[in-house]
Amino acid sequence: MRVSFVSQHKAFFSIIILVAAIIIAVQGSAYYYYQESSGTCPNPCQGSMVAVETLINYGNGTSHWINKTDVPSDWNFYQLTASISRVQATYYRPPTSEHLITGINGVQSNQQFFWSLWAICQNSKAWIATNVGADAIHFTTYHTLAWYYQATNSQDSSAWNPPVPGAAKATICG
Amino acid sequence: MIVAVFTALSLATNYALIGFQNVKLMDTLVFIVAFLFGVRLGIGVAVSTWLVYGLVNPNGVDGPIILSFLILGECFYALSGAILSRTSVGQELSRMKSTDDSSRITGRTSVFRKLGRRIRKLNPTRSLVFALVGLQATFGYDLLTNFASWLFLTTSLYQAFIIGNLVGAPFSIAHEGSNVIFFATVAPAVIVATGRMGIGFHARGRHK
Numbered sequence: 001m002r003v004s005f006v007s008q009h010k011a012f013f014s015i016i017i018l019v020a021a022i023i024i025a026v027q028g029s030a031y032y033y034y035q036e037s038s039g040t041c042p043n044p045c046q047g048s049m050v051a052v053e054t055l056i057n058y059g060n061g062t063s064h065w066i067n068k069t070d071v072p073s074d075w076n077f078y079q080l081t082a083s084i085s086r087v088q089a090t091y092y093r094p095p096t097s098e099h100l101i102t103g104i105n106g107v108q109s110n111q112q113f114f115w116s117l118w119a120i121c122q123n124s125k126a127w128i129a130t131n132v133g134a135d136a137i138h139f140t141t142y143h144t145l146a147w148y149y150q151a152t153n154s155q156d157s158s159a160w161n162p163p164v165p166g167a168a169k170a171t172i173c174g
Numbered sequence: 175m176i177v178a179v180f181t182a183l184s185l186a187t188n189y190a191l192i193g194f195q196n197v198k199l200m201d202t203l204v205f206i207v208a209f210l211f212g213v214r215l216g217i218g219v220a221v222s223t224w225l226v227y228g229l230v231n232p233n234g235v236d237g238p239i240i241l242s243f244l245i246l247g248e249c250f251y252a253l254s255g256a257i258l259s260r261t262s263v264g265q266e267l268s269r270m271k272s273t274d275d276s277s278r279i280t281g282r283t284s285v286f287r288k289l290g291r292r293i294r295k296l297n298p299t300r301s302l303v304f305a306l307v308g309l310q311a312t313f314g315y316d317l318l319t320n321f322a323s324w325l326f327l328t329t330s331l332y333q334a335f336i337i338g339n340l341v342g343a344p345f346s347i348a349h350e351g352s353n354v355i356f357f358a359t360v361a362p363a364v365i366v367a368t369g370r371m372g373i374g375f376h377a378r379g380r381h382k
Contacts, residue, residue, distance in 0.1 A: 005266065005299060006299065009262070009263050012261070012263050016303070016306045016307065016310070017306065019306075019310055020306045020309050020310065023309060023310065023313045023350075027313070027343065027346055027347060027350065030339060030340050030343040030346075031343040031344060031347055033340055033343075034340050034341065034343045034344065037340075090193070092194075092195040093194075097344070098195075098344075100233065111235065114234060131323070131324060131341065132341055136341075152234065152235060157326065158326050171326070171328075171329075172328060172329060
Protein backbone atom coordinates (compact mmCIF):
# COMPACT_ATOMS: atom_id res chain seq x y z
CA MET A 1 0.00 0.00 0.00
CA ARG A 2 2.75 2.44 1.06
CA VAL A 3 5.05 1.36 -1.75
CA SER A 4 2.30 1.78 -4.32
CA PHE A 5 1.49 5.25 -2.97
CA VAL A 6 5.13 6.32 -3.31
CA SER A 7 5.40 4.79 -6.81
CA GLN A 8 2.23 6.60 -7.89
CA HIS A 9 3.84 9.92 -6.97
CA LYS A 10 7.41 9.22 -8.04
CA ALA A 11 8.07 12.72 -9.35
CA PHE A 12 6.80 14.40 -6.16
CA PHE A 13 8.87 12.18 -3.86
CA SER A 14 11.98 12.46 -6.07
CA ILE A 15 11.84 16.25 -5.99
CA ILE A 16 11.23 16.70 -2.26
CA ILE A 17 13.88 14.12 -1.32
CA LEU A 18 16.41 15.69 -3.70
CA VAL A 19 15.74 19.20 -2.37
CA ALA A 20 16.00 17.93 1.22
CA ALA A 21 19.34 16.27 0.42
CA ILE A 22 20.65 19.54 -1.06
CA ILE A 23 19.49 21.46 2.03
CA ILE A 24 21.24 19.00 4.36
CA ALA A 25 24.45 19.25 2.32
CA VAL A 26 24.38 23.06 2.23
CA GLN A 27 23.56 23.42 5.91
CA GLY A 28 26.14 20.82 6.92
CA SER A 29 28.84 22.61 4.92
CA ALA A 30 27.89 25.99 6.38
CA TYR A 31 28.02 24.58 9.92
CA TYR A 32 31.38 22.91 9.26
CA TYR A 33 32.80 26.15 7.83
CA TYR A 34 31.46 28.13 10.81
CA GLN A 35 33.00 25.68 13.30
CA GLU A 36 36.32 25.69 11.48
CA SER A 37 36.53 29.48 11.25
CA SER A 38 35.36 30.29 14.77
CA GLY A 39 36.17 27.17 16.73
CA THR A 40 39.76 27.38 17.81
CA CYS A 41 42.77 29.61 17.50
CA PRO A 42 45.29 28.93 14.73
CA ASN A 43 48.40 26.88 15.38
CA PRO A 44 50.61 27.25 17.26
CA CYS A 45 48.74 28.80 20.14
CA GLN A 46 47.88 26.08 22.64
CA GLY A 47 49.41 27.06 25.96
CA SER A 48 50.38 30.58 24.89
CA MET A 49 49.06 33.74 26.57
CA VAL A 50 47.73 36.95 25.06
CA ALA A 51 46.99 40.43 26.41
CA VAL A 52 43.37 41.56 26.16
CA GLU A 53 41.88 44.90 27.17
CA THR A 54 38.24 44.88 28.23
CA LEU A 55 36.05 47.92 28.80
CA ILE A 56 32.85 47.62 30.83
CA ASN A 57 30.67 50.70 30.29
CA TYR A 58 27.63 50.77 32.59
CA GLY A 59 25.90 53.44 30.48
CA ASN A 60 25.51 55.87 33.40
CA GLY A 61 28.89 57.58 33.05
CA THR A 62 30.67 54.81 34.96
CA SER A 63 33.08 52.62 33.08
CA HIS A 64 36.28 50.81 33.78
CA TRP A 65 39.09 49.19 31.79
CA ILE A 66 40.50 45.82 32.75
CA ASN A 67 43.86 44.93 31.23
CA LYS A 68 44.72 41.28 31.47
CA THR A 69 48.02 40.05 30.08
CA ASP A 70 47.75 36.34 30.92
CA VAL A 71 44.67 35.28 28.97
CA PRO A 72 45.02 31.74 27.53
CA SER A 73 44.86 32.22 23.77
CA ASP A 74 42.39 29.37 23.30
CA TRP A 75 39.83 31.10 25.53
CA ASN A 76 36.81 32.88 24.12
CA PHE A 77 35.48 36.25 25.25
CA TYR A 78 32.74 34.71 27.39
CA GLN A 79 35.35 32.85 29.43
CA LEU A 80 37.37 36.04 29.83
CA THR A 81 34.31 38.07 30.88
CA ALA A 82 33.35 35.42 33.44
CA SER A 83 36.89 35.55 34.87
CA ILE A 84 36.97 39.33 35.33
CA SER A 85 33.39 40.04 36.40
CA ARG A 86 30.26 38.51 37.89
CA VAL A 87 28.27 37.33 34.86
CA GLN A 88 24.63 36.28 34.66
CA ALA A 89 23.88 34.41 31.46
CA THR A 90 21.42 32.04 29.83
CA TYR A 91 23.12 29.05 28.26
CA TYR A 92 21.79 27.56 25.03
CA ARG A 93 22.66 23.94 24.39
CA PRO A 94 24.32 22.60 21.18
CA PRO A 95 24.37 23.14 18.30
CA THR A 96 24.41 26.85 19.24
CA SER A 97 26.32 26.33 22.53
CA GLU A 98 26.15 30.02 23.33
CA HIS A 99 25.58 32.25 26.33
CA LEU A 100 23.19 35.19 26.26
CA ILE A 101 24.63 37.71 28.72
CA THR A 102 21.80 38.99 30.90
CA GLY A 103 23.83 40.76 33.59
CA ILE A 104 27.34 41.95 34.42
CA ASN A 105 28.35 42.83 38.01
CA GLY A 106 24.70 42.89 39.05
CA VAL A 107 23.53 45.22 36.24
CA GLN A 108 20.75 43.30 34.51
CA SER A 109 19.36 43.58 30.97
CA ASN A 110 15.71 44.54 30.76
CA GLN A 111 13.16 45.75 28.18
CA GLN A 112 14.89 49.17 27.96
CA PHE A 113 18.60 48.33 28.30
CA PHE A 114 20.86 45.46 27.27
CA TRP A 115 24.55 44.57 27.19
CA SER A 116 25.98 45.05 23.69
CA LEU A 117 29.32 43.64 22.64
CA TRP A 118 31.95 45.78 20.87
CA ALA A 119 35.48 45.24 19.59
CA ILE A 120 38.22 47.39 18.06
CA CYS A 121 39.13 46.54 14.46
CA GLN A 122 42.88 45.98 14.22
CA ASN A 123 43.39 47.93 10.97
CA SER A 124 41.02 50.88 11.27
CA LYS A 125 41.25 51.15 15.09
CA ALA A 126 37.51 51.82 15.10
CA TRP A 127 34.86 50.25 17.34
CA ILE A 128 32.53 47.74 15.73
CA ALA A 129 29.39 46.20 17.24
CA THR A 130 29.99 42.49 16.78
CA ASN A 131 27.17 40.40 15.39
CA VAL A 132 28.32 37.19 17.04
CA GLY A 133 28.10 36.26 20.69
CA ALA A 134 30.97 36.32 23.19
CA ASP A 135 31.48 32.55 22.84
CA ALA A 136 32.34 32.95 19.15
CA ILE A 137 34.99 35.65 19.75
CA HIS A 138 38.57 34.45 20.03
CA PHE A 139 41.64 36.60 20.56
CA THR A 140 43.19 36.06 17.15
CA THR A 141 41.06 38.80 15.59
CA TYR A 142 40.34 41.21 18.46
CA HIS A 143 42.44 42.28 21.45
CA THR A 144 40.36 45.19 22.70
CA LEU A 145 36.71 44.53 23.49
CA ALA A 146 33.90 46.20 25.38
CA TRP A 147 30.61 45.50 27.05
CA TYR A 148 28.30 48.51 26.78
CA TYR A 149 25.02 48.75 28.72
CA GLN A 150 22.90 50.67 26.23
CA ALA A 151 19.31 51.54 25.46
CA THR A 152 17.41 49.33 23.03
CA ASN A 153 16.52 52.27 20.80
CA SER A 154 17.24 50.53 17.51
CA GLN A 155 17.97 47.11 16.03
CA ASP A 156 20.22 48.83 13.50
CA SER A 157 23.63 48.66 15.15
CA SER A 158 25.04 51.26 12.74
CA ALA A 159 22.91 53.81 14.64
CA TRP A 160 24.42 52.90 18.04
CA ASN A 161 26.99 55.05 19.86
CA PRO A 162 30.37 53.40 20.52
CA PRO A 163 31.25 52.43 24.10
CA VAL A 164 33.85 55.24 24.30
CA PRO A 165 32.18 58.63 23.64
CA GLY A 166 33.54 60.32 20.51
CA ALA A 167 35.61 57.32 19.40
CA ALA A 168 35.66 56.18 15.77
CA LYS A 169 33.06 53.60 14.75
CA ALA A 170 32.91 51.20 11.81
CA THR A 171 30.15 49.01 10.41
CA ILE A 172 32.59 46.42 9.06
CA CYS A 173 36.27 45.76 9.77
CA GLY A 174 38.24 46.70 6.67
CA MET B 175 -11.90 32.42 15.89
CA ILE B 176 -9.44 29.93 14.34
CA VAL B 177 -6.77 32.64 14.05
CA ALA B 178 -7.29 33.67 17.68
CA VAL B 179 -7.12 30.10 19.02
CA PHE B 180 -4.02 29.14 17.03
CA THR B 181 -2.30 32.46 17.77
CA ALA B 182 -2.87 31.89 21.48
CA LEU B 183 -1.55 28.35 21.15
CA SER B 184 1.52 29.55 19.24
CA LEU B 185 2.28 32.26 21.79
CA ALA B 186 1.78 29.92 24.75
CA THR B 187 4.15 27.31 23.30
CA ASN B 188 6.67 30.00 22.24
CA TYR B 189 6.91 31.40 25.77
CA ALA B 190 6.98 27.90 27.27
CA LEU B 191 9.94 27.02 25.00
CA ILE B 192 11.76 30.34 25.53
CA GLY B 193 14.74 28.51 27.06
CA PHE B 194 15.22 26.42 23.92
CA GLN B 195 16.70 28.64 21.23
CA ASN B 196 15.03 28.23 17.81
CA VAL B 197 12.89 25.32 18.99
CA LYS B 198 9.28 26.42 18.52
CA LEU B 199 5.94 24.75 17.74
CA MET B 200 4.66 27.96 16.12
CA ASP B 201 5.87 27.05 12.62
CA THR B 202 4.08 23.70 12.72
CA LEU B 203 0.88 25.33 13.95
CA VAL B 204 0.94 27.91 11.12
CA PHE B 205 1.46 25.06 8.63
CA ILE B 206 -1.43 23.06 10.13
CA VAL B 207 -3.83 26.03 9.98
CA ALA B 208 -2.97 26.69 6.33
CA PHE B 209 -3.24 22.98 5.48
CA LEU B 210 -6.64 22.64 7.14
CA PHE B 211 -8.25 26.05 6.63
CA GLY B 212 -6.38 27.78 3.80
CA VAL B 213 -3.56 30.24 3.26
CA ARG B 214 -5.41 33.34 4.50
CA LEU B 215 -5.95 31.97 7.99
CA GLY B 216 -2.40 30.58 8.05
CA ILE B 217 -0.99 34.01 7.24
CA GLY B 218 -3.33 35.50 9.85
CA VAL B 219 -1.83 33.26 12.55
CA ALA B 220 1.72 33.98 11.33
CA VAL B 221 1.28 37.75 11.37
CA SER B 222 -0.61 38.03 14.65
CA THR B 223 1.76 35.67 16.48
CA TRP B 224 4.86 37.60 15.38
CA LEU B 225 3.27 40.99 16.15
CA VAL B 226 2.99 39.89 19.79
CA TYR B 227 6.05 37.64 20.10
CA GLY B 228 8.35 40.10 18.28
CA LEU B 229 7.34 43.01 20.50
CA VAL B 230 6.90 41.25 23.86
CA ASN B 231 9.93 39.06 24.22
CA PRO B 232 12.27 38.56 27.19
CA ASN B 233 15.21 38.05 24.78
CA GLY B 234 14.74 41.51 23.25
CA VAL B 235 12.36 43.47 21.04
CA ASP B 236 12.54 43.25 17.23
CA GLY B 237 12.78 46.42 15.16
CA PRO B 238 10.23 47.04 12.39
CA ILE B 239 12.52 45.90 9.56
CA ILE B 240 13.61 42.64 11.21
CA LEU B 241 10.03 42.04 12.30
CA SER B 242 8.74 42.41 8.74
CA PHE B 243 11.29 39.84 7.53
CA LEU B 244 10.27 37.45 10.35
CA ILE B 245 6.61 37.79 9.40
CA LEU B 246 7.42 37.27 5.73
CA GLY B 247 9.47 34.17 6.58
CA GLU B 248 6.69 32.78 8.78
CA CYS B 249 4.32 33.08 5.83
CA PHE B 250 6.45 30.41 4.07
CA TYR B 251 4.90 27.84 6.43
CA ALA B 252 1.41 29.05 5.57
CA LEU B 253 2.20 28.88 1.86
CA SER B 254 3.73 25.42 2.09
CA GLY B 255 0.74 24.13 4.11
CA ALA B 256 -1.75 25.57 1.63
CA ILE B 257 0.16 24.33 -1.42
CA LEU B 258 0.58 20.81 0.01
CA SER B 259 -3.12 20.58 0.86
CA ARG B 260 -4.00 21.40 -2.77
CA THR B 261 -1.75 18.74 -4.28
CA SER B 262 -3.09 15.25 -4.88
CA VAL B 263 -0.40 13.88 -2.54
CA GLY B 264 -1.55 16.16 0.30
CA GLN B 265 -5.19 15.23 -0.23
CA GLU B 266 -4.44 11.52 -0.28
CA LEU B 267 -2.19 11.79 2.77
CA SER B 268 -4.86 13.53 4.82
CA ARG B 269 -7.30 10.71 3.98
CA MET B 270 -4.79 7.92 4.51
CA LYS B 271 -5.52 5.56 7.42
CA SER B 272 -2.98 4.48 10.00
CA THR B 273 -0.76 1.62 8.97
CA ASP B 274 -1.07 -1.28 11.33
CA ASP B 275 0.26 -3.89 8.93
CA SER B 276 3.98 -3.52 9.75
CA SER B 277 4.39 -6.30 12.27
CA ARG B 278 8.17 -5.83 12.13
CA ILE B 279 8.02 -2.98 14.64
CA THR B 280 7.60 -4.89 17.86
CA GLY B 281 9.44 -4.67 21.11
CA ARG B 282 10.27 -7.04 23.92
CA THR B 283 8.91 -4.79 26.63
CA SER B 284 5.50 -3.20 26.84
CA VAL B 285 7.07 0.29 26.56
CA PHE B 286 8.59 -0.54 23.17
CA ARG B 287 5.41 -2.26 22.08
CA LYS B 288 3.40 0.87 22.92
CA LEU B 289 5.92 3.05 21.10
CA GLY B 290 5.81 0.73 18.08
CA ARG B 291 2.03 0.95 18.01
CA ARG B 292 2.17 4.76 18.14
CA ILE B 293 4.76 4.88 15.33
CA ARG B 294 2.53 2.67 13.16
CA LYS B 295 -0.45 4.94 13.84
CA LEU B 296 1.52 7.98 12.65
CA ASN B 297 1.98 6.50 9.16
CA PRO B 298 5.65 6.83 8.12
CA THR B 299 4.88 8.01 4.56
CA ARG B 300 2.73 10.88 5.79
CA SER B 301 5.29 11.81 8.45
CA LEU B 302 8.09 11.72 5.87
CA VAL B 303 6.25 14.08 3.50
CA PHE B 304 5.36 16.55 6.26
CA ALA B 305 8.93 16.41 7.65
CA LEU B 306 10.49 17.12 4.24
CA VAL B 307 8.05 19.94 3.44
CA GLY B 308 8.72 21.37 6.91
CA LEU B 309 12.47 21.17 6.34
CA GLN B 310 12.19 23.07 3.05
CA ALA B 311 9.96 25.80 4.49
CA THR B 312 12.27 26.17 7.50
CA PHE B 313 15.32 26.41 5.24
CA GLY B 314 13.63 29.22 3.30
CA TYR B 315 12.73 31.00 6.55
CA ASP B 316 16.32 30.68 7.87
CA LEU B 317 17.88 31.93 4.61
CA LEU B 318 15.67 35.01 4.69
CA THR B 319 15.97 35.88 8.38
CA ASN B 320 19.74 35.22 8.60
CA PHE B 321 20.14 37.56 5.63
CA ALA B 322 17.95 40.19 7.32
CA SER B 323 19.94 40.15 10.56
CA TRP B 324 23.11 41.19 8.66
CA LEU B 325 21.43 43.66 6.33
CA PHE B 326 22.77 46.75 8.13
CA LEU B 327 26.16 45.33 9.01
CA THR B 328 27.62 44.65 5.59
CA THR B 329 28.40 46.67 2.50
CA SER B 330 26.40 44.60 0.01
CA LEU B 331 23.31 42.38 -0.08
CA TYR B 332 25.44 39.45 -1.25
CA GLN B 333 27.75 39.84 1.77
CA ALA B 334 24.76 40.01 4.10
CA PHE B 335 23.38 36.79 2.62
CA ILE B 336 26.64 34.82 2.80
CA ILE B 337 27.87 36.05 6.21
CA GLY B 338 24.40 35.89 7.76
CA ASN B 339 23.89 32.29 6.71
CA LEU B 340 27.37 31.16 7.75
CA VAL B 341 27.21 32.79 11.17
CA GLY B 342 23.62 31.67 11.59
CA ALA B 343 24.31 28.03 10.65
CA PRO B 344 24.17 26.62 14.23
CA PHE B 345 20.84 28.39 14.82
CA SER B 346 19.49 27.15 11.48
CA ILE B 347 20.43 23.56 12.31
CA ALA B 348 18.64 23.73 15.67
CA HIS B 349 15.60 25.25 13.96
CA GLU B 350 15.49 22.82 11.03
CA GLY B 351 16.19 19.74 13.18
CA SER B 352 13.44 20.54 15.67
CA ASN B 353 10.96 21.46 12.93
CA VAL B 354 11.57 18.16 11.12
CA ILE B 355 10.59 16.35 14.32
CA PHE B 356 7.53 18.54 14.94
CA PHE B 357 6.34 18.33 11.33
CA ALA B 358 6.77 14.55 11.32
CA THR B 359 4.86 14.00 14.56
CA VAL B 360 2.62 16.92 15.60
CA ALA B 361 1.37 17.96 12.13
CA PRO B 362 0.08 14.52 10.98
CA ALA B 363 -1.40 13.79 14.41
CA VAL B 364 -3.36 17.07 14.45
CA ILE B 365 -4.47 16.72 10.82
CA VAL B 366 -5.71 13.15 11.36
CA ALA B 367 -7.48 14.15 14.59
CA THR B 368 -9.21 17.15 13.00
CA GLY B 369 -10.22 14.97 10.05
CA ARG B 370 -11.95 12.56 12.45
CA MET B 371 -13.72 15.48 14.09
CA GLY B 372 -14.93 16.73 10.71
CA ILE B 373 -12.87 19.95 10.85
CA GLY B 374 -10.99 21.40 7.87
CA PHE B 375 -11.22 21.35 4.08
CA HIS B 376 -10.37 17.68 3.66
CA ALA B 377 -12.76 16.43 6.30
CA ARG B 378 -15.62 18.43 4.78
CA GLY B 379 -14.76 17.15 1.31
CA ARG B 380 -14.80 13.56 2.54
CA HIS B 381 -18.29 13.83 3.99
CA LYS B 382 -19.78 15.16 0.76
